Amino acid sequence: MREFHGLPAFDFPAAEAKAELPDAASVAWRISVDSYESEEAWEAAFARFAESVDTTEVRALIVGAWSDAYDSGPDEVISALVAARDRLPALRALFLGDITFMECEISWINQGLVTPLLDAFPELRAFGVRGGQELRFPAVRHARLRSLTIETGGLDAEVVRSVAASDFPELEHLDLWLGTSWYGANAQVADLAPILAGSRLPRLRSLALRNSEMQDEIAMALAGAPVVAGLETLDLSMGTLGDEGAEALLGGQPLTHLKKLDLHHNYLGEAMRKRLLDTLGAAGVEIDLSESTEPDREDDGVEHRYTAVAE
Template sequence: MTVSDHLNELYGLPAFDFPEAGSEDSLPDPASVAWRIAVEAYESEEQWDEAFARFTEAVDPTRVRALIVGAWSDVYDSGPDDVIETLVAARDRLPALRAVFLGDVTVDECEISWMHQTQVAPLLEAFPELTEFGVRGGQGLEFSPVRHERLRSLTIETGGLDAEVVRSVGASDLPALEHLDLWLGVSWYGGTTEVADLAPFLSGERFPRLRHLALRNSEIQDRIANALAGAPVVAGLEVLDLSMGTLGDEGAEALLSGQPLTHLKKLDLHHHFLSEAMRERLTTTLGAAGVEVDISEAETADGDSDGVEGRYTAVSE
């Protein structure tokens, strides 16, 4: 399973596709939308930097608040190094930019685990006023530890996330971070993250302002749930998201038997392998306390196995 839809918003703004050459008439106000700039993923006649040049001629870049980087040419074979270089070079022309998503690529363009990525830290270093940053694709993804005073939301979507990236995020100095969303994925597509690598996010000390924690799309979802059952970070959260992974009754039991979760606004467990009895316990115990519990998308393990071996994540290839 993989990603089938493009982003429909970023930074609270609706996504708008910057049109092909010759169709730049009647564009919306530059500050009113999140601009998606993309070219054909396969052997495009126009390169991404050329599309961006057209964009900055057609739109006042000083008023642009959100950018969605869609496909670049040959996304299945090369990373967005030229895209990042282009954006970094244009940083003085984008003073109002507050949100960037790098790699809004769907399965029709390239599978999430086949698309190439690169070192993305230069974007954060070039735009110190960013409050939201997201990236999709784990192959070749690098994230050097950074210090960023303003970043409030960080999202990394993969079918398999290398532990080195997770450790680098954990070693970053992000004092304003409130929303962290990591798609950890599966080992078959490069997911090497273990529970120990998540320690900086679980301690509650490294990112004291964290209110929304998503450690999801993981084949070790039960182990993550076990770790969270006693993790200090949980007490300060409003949303805990363990969705899209292989969560079963073992992980849910750990959550219910651990520290109180009744302060949460939402517990998101959608796409799971919970029994009907466990689903009822969750809704009875937490729902009665006013917690929104998402236990939609109940899955059935493949084959004859009732164990983790037959479970699957929502997004892998």
């Protein structure tokens, strides 16, 4: 992650490193340790950070790798952050699990109960989490949150339902990476119904339901979903979208009010891509149709499509 909450990311240096630190409010601080058998616990690195930086000015925090994220969750990380809430009065953005695939594949990242962070920081505007294994996100209310991102290779239906049942009156941006059943995705389109209805998220302007193996079904549901009328950006990228889903979008409610329609990483045919550009692109909608590809086909004609992010 190079930027977060409009601020450049800055890696808090290791204990032995000598580095000049920027102003506390000028960057999004990324705190991370070695992902394999680290000699320093994440909580110890955070303690050094709190001793070195004026935490009352910190606006954004990025939690990078904790040791052995493939084998243990961030419970102690979360506890350390919750305990420090009074020392972080200006915190407005928090991301949990900015772990690269070289450190730990996304579907091997262990998570846990993450909503105590939302409870502890009622002034947060942006919250994100990466990794779906053991992720728990019971329905919650947060009066200030404007952006929620959950990145996974496979998102459990219970998390989807809980997000849909949460009360986020100020939420403007929702980004869910639903993933593939190979890595735990088991949600159905029906689980998204409260989101698609629009009434629970009255200020939503950007909706991303992506990286999904049921991308066509989601597109079909969105073709008549009330939430679309209030959107500026719709993102169905990174999944298995094919001509069937795109046909439903074109045949459904008008989309010409959108500023952007992101369909990158898709399985659309050339004729369908041209129709989208001629119909929506010509109306001023910015459309991303990059990474279009043909499905893999077996000798018997069986078609295989893949999400962009899985393991």
